Amino acid sequence: MIRPYAARRERALPWCDPLEVLQAIGARDGTLGLFSGTGGRVLIAADPDAVRQIDEGAAAVTALLDDPAWAEGAVQLLAYDGGARPAAGPRPSVWPDLMAARYPAWLVFETSSRTLTAIGRGGDSDEAERALDQAEGWTRAASPRVAVEGPLSTSFDAEADEAAYRAAVADVVARIAAGELFQANIARAWTGELKPEADPLDVFLPLVRDSPAPYAAFWRLGERTLVSNSPELFLTLEPGGRIETRPIKGTRPRRADPAADQAEVEALAASAKDRAENLMIVDLMRNDLSRVCVPSSVRVERLFAPESYANVHHLVSTVSGSLSPGQGVGQVMAATFPPGSITGAPKHQALKVIAGHEPPRGPWCGSLLLREGEGTLTASVLIRTLAFEHRKGRWHWRTQAGAGIVADSDPAAESAEVLSKISAIKRALTGS
DSSP: OOOOOOOOEEEEOOOOOOOHHHHHHTSTOOEEEESSSSEEEEEEEEEESSSEEESSHHHHHHHHHOOOGGGGGEEEOOOOOHHHHHHHHHEEEEOOOOOOEEEEEEEEEETTTTEEEEEEEEESSHHHHHHHHHHHHHHHHHOOOOOOOOBBBBEEEESOOOHHHHHHHHHHHHHHHHTTEEEEEEEEEEEEEBBBOOHHHHHHHHHHSSSOOOOEEEEEETTOOOOOEEEOOEEEEOTTTTEEOEEEEEEEEEEEHHHHHHHHHHHHHHOOOHHHHHHHHHHHHHHHHHHTTOOOOOOEEEEEEEOOOOOOOOEEEEEEEEEEEEOOEEEEEHHHOOOOOGGGGGGHHHHHHHHSSSOOOOTTTTTEEEEETTTTTEEEOOOOOOEEETTTTTTEEEEEEEEEOTTTTOOHHHHHHHHHHHHHHHHHHHHH
């Protein structure tokens, strides 16, 4: 049993390139990099002092999330299938329900001001100082990684063809018409393997350079590696108990011509279908938050706000509330996970419908939780994400992209939206 950190120290360091630091230590087991888009904060850590993995254990997951020893200097990954299992029923496990690691040494890069701070934690001040020394050592090793020539992946294979996806969309539309549900997020999946000389870090680097997202993440733990370029926040929790969620629903592709690009934004903002899709998830998240918040505190702060990213435009809404006394992170996640934006409404029925059309999702559409202190949480939705597993000397990958299906969804248009969403990942893997 591990104990909470008792000491925390900080040290200002000379500025250096966070990507070069990540490249220098990226091969270490446990290496973590969290990047907050262009000009945002970057967090880098390695060499965890505690690691946990939980398979199919909802009570154990909640207990760890509520454990004070895992509330500071830690990351936790909740796989989609662990949260979906109560509704979807028994399914093969393709990823642990929870992976967790705790780090005594961190580097915090504030790219807008070009300031760098090392953070050290430990059981006492001496341990915290040693963690600072460790973090400072990573900056001295900073160096660019030699690029792997040519495409990184030897293949980009769809698990099911486009016709099968369109048929799945049509089936969900029929179920909606029959009154079974209002919306379900249905996804396609692609798989492949990297060339022998390539590493998941080689995939992450072009993603974060060419299309940086607010919740980009690289995490290597054992024989698994997560690469995420997610634009979507699931939940934040602040020390005073304020909780916020920002569901994304509604998508249009970016255009090279500025006028055509602005036309896509305007069409998205005016789309009755996309606004209805977004509103359903806003209502779902209001309901989820009300289970752990003071009921009168839950409110919609922003509705249908267009946001633009490197490859797509999205509609984003913001819902907030005040956490009820006695509720912790474990209870919050039990009430809200998996995220409503990638399941549907009603959520329980949507989870069943998704399970009927898709194999287990693994970490995709799960959540990566950053724990910076008791009573705080930042959790992303793991879209635009690849799951890597190292088998027989090669890195094998799987990635998915989905679309929210509603009553007037057109199968061809939903298929085109999915291909737009996966385009940046495909480019990073294949160069095209």
